[in-house]
Amino acid sequence: MRRKDREIKEFNEILQVILDCDSLVLGLNDGEFPYLVPLNFGIDIEDGQLYIYFHCANEGKKLDLIKKNHRASFEMDHAHQLVLNDEKMSCTMEYESVTGKGFIEIVSEDKKIKGLKILMKHYHVSEFPFSLKPVKNTTVFRLKVIELKGKRRKVSVK
Template sequence: MRRKDREIIDKEKIEQIIQSCDCCRIGLVDKDKPYIIPLNFAYINEGDKQLFYFHGSKIGRKIDLINKNKYAGFEMDTNHMLKKSEEACKYSFKYQSIIGTGIITIVTDLNEKINGLQLLMKHYSDKDNWSFNEKIIEEIAVIKLEVEEITCKENQ
């Protein structure tokens, strides 16, 4: 990271920033071009593993690309605020951001799919004891991204 003065390395603060985000953008490769998708997400730190879960349709470009290439990038940002100035070049922006890479896969295990969906619902509702119709679960894709690299920075 070029701006070491903005780098966040405290793991608890990084997790707080992740939890304050509403959207995670994943970057996939489509032949020789990038393809970026904004998604609802859930995050869990399992000690030796940091995982993101997403959900969506079982068919489409996103699924096709994940099946072709297991590597993905991701980005999320939060706490935005414009910092005004009397000089145009001194305008700035307050923010916190997370950027990383990882291995992305389609979850096939029913219990892991349910767990991923529970985590998603908890992220957006703060409730973690949802029940899910198994027929509906079979009709949707749950996607897992296992983090390989992650960086965090803020401008306050």
């Protein structure tokens, strides 16, 4: 990271940025160009390991790419605020962001509901009664995060 003064170093601070975001962009390998897709997500920490959960239909490009190559990257951001400086005739943007990479795993059928509950919890719905019919037509997958970086730009007001 070039701007070390903007780096978020503490895991719990990065985690708070993640919790404040409502979507992320998942980057998958698609040959000559990356395939980017915005997704809803949920997080879980198991034995100190961060996992990000997602879902999709049981077929489609995203799932085909995951099956070909389980490596992925992601980005999420929030807290955007344009900051104008009339005196200097300049502007900048405040933000908080998280980027990372890892390996995607398809969640087994017997743990699918648990994964969907993790997704719903991120959006503050702790007990959602899932209909089993659409769950059968849903694939739940998770990304085992192996690299995580946080960045923040806050402008001090003088």
